[in-house]
Amino acid sequence: MIKNHRVLITSALPYINGIKHLGNLVGSMLTADVFARFQRARGRETLFVGATDEHGSTTELAALEAGQDVVTFCAEQHAAQADVCRRFGISWDHFGRSSNRPNRELTQHFARALWRNGHLELRTTQQVYSNADKRFLSDRYVIGTCPHCGYANARGDQCENCTRVLDPADLIGPRSAISGSSDLEVRPSTHLFLKQSQFVPQLREWIAGKTDWPVLVTSIANKWLDEGLHDRGITRDVEWGVPVPDDIGDGKLKGKVFYVWFDAPIEYIGATWEWAEANNRGDEWKRWWFGAAASDVTYFQFMGKDNIPFHTVGFPVTLMGSHEPWKLVDQLKGFNYINYFGGKFSTSQHRGVFMDTALEILPADYWRYYLIANAPEGSDSNFTWDHFAAVVNKDLADVLGNFVNRITKFCVSRFDGRVPGEGTYGPQERALIAELQQRVQTYTEHFEALEFRKAAAELRAIWVGGNEYLTRTAPWTTIKTDRERAAAAVRLGLNLVHTFAHLSWPIIPTAARTIHETIQPVTGNAAVIPWPSLDMAEELDQLEAGQSIQAADVLFAKITDEQIAEWTERFGGSE
């Protein structure tokens, strides 16, 4: 475990084009959020930033399709994503935009540094130009008949039918995917290429030092290095992007912008700058990213596996090539995908469950718990409504919710709704305290190790411990013959409820607050429910005798078979 450090957390930037689905959520934003909450709860100085990734031809065309100009389109989409993230409890310190000024300045800064250091070169490539659309077309926007299989709507980068990789020039009868026009020509265009091949030894050494990274991450990174890094074009002939400044490329790049994958990760830094500006913190963003001032920062990145190459190779090359002391990632947590009834979640086909529609059905905490407890860490996982309902009903409603309910209601009916002060803790209480001492330690270690499934399983085991204890001590029985014994059990039970709120907060923040408030108001920083003391004997004996508590309402309503049927129908699924 790393001590006395600041924690910088970024989640892969959600692309501007539409509300994300549950697979995107768990693979980046949600797990990053849970980790950020854990770190804040532990009292560490934490900065968690995110942003929308906005540039590129895909955005231009999505705006076109929506009948909006690209600036308006992005502003609306950003607001929509910020809102749904807020409602999901994603606790960014700042949620920025890659189209904002800080990212533009930083992107141009890095490009200038790379140019000055000789890591960029000009190359002229042949690009398809559409006269009708008055723009260059990226390969995927040229469609035509596949020369290999005869598929009529093959894309210029790859035929979806026979999966062969194509060049737009191979297509028979090529036309624009935008307008359908076949008035195409091939024009030369000059672009900046980043000479990534120069960085292979440096990257290899860097990756080799990351012995604690998941195999999923290092194997993908090493594969790219083993195959030899190709130099990479970092500019594009589109309009929506960070403009290439005139002092780069001998003035041959007028009107061109940087490729979205060049500027997007730089927005991690840009969003931190935005955060500093929004909070009147001046240059404080540099303290998280630059030089000796950031030497006590441990930097964690969260992303789906498709993003790993850009974070293990592309972005590090940008930072290394600047020859400036920028912070590189320390811990990279990559996730697999969640499948929806065995198929993929699909944004384009709107298949599966999306963040906004999920919240129409159930509160965020139901989803947060389920997704963390089933995070696709080892391999792709499957979402089904039956499984979702089984987990929510058993773990949240029965094990946690009902525990809070039974002990608080018993206290209200038999002890006047006040923490009883009679009786003393005996062997059963000491046994429970010893068990939780170990479990909380384990739970904490799982979070430190970024093992989300295991953390959730341990948390659940802690909740179960509460039920086991109540069954063993049975205060509803002992109260008939030994009121003091029952009182001690109720007192410990109420202390458990309080501690459960603290332990559960990173995963289910809203419910944790509700649970806490059945016992007493949350004090201190209202935005955080802190991690409990790791001394369970002290932790579980801290409520004041005589303080009043509330009987809990139903915390988690159970999902019914009717609802499962309705949602399966609404979202499609069982096929």
Added chain:
RNA sequence: GGCAGCGUAGCUCAGUGGUAGAGCAGGGGAAUCAUAAUCCCUUGGUCGGGGGUUCAAAUCCCUCCGCUGCUACCA
């Protein structure tokens, strides 16, 4: 095609050389504080197939099968 990952109980998954595990589901029981919620006990697997290394293999090697991802202009 190439590369990588995965394949363990009905389901979701731990387990990387030393007696096959957890949760859920299924079966039996206890209890009656509680959202019919809980707790205890329990059934269940030739660890994808085959071959090899080893005193010992779910674990290491080879091979086959199946699923998934990546393959550089989707992001």
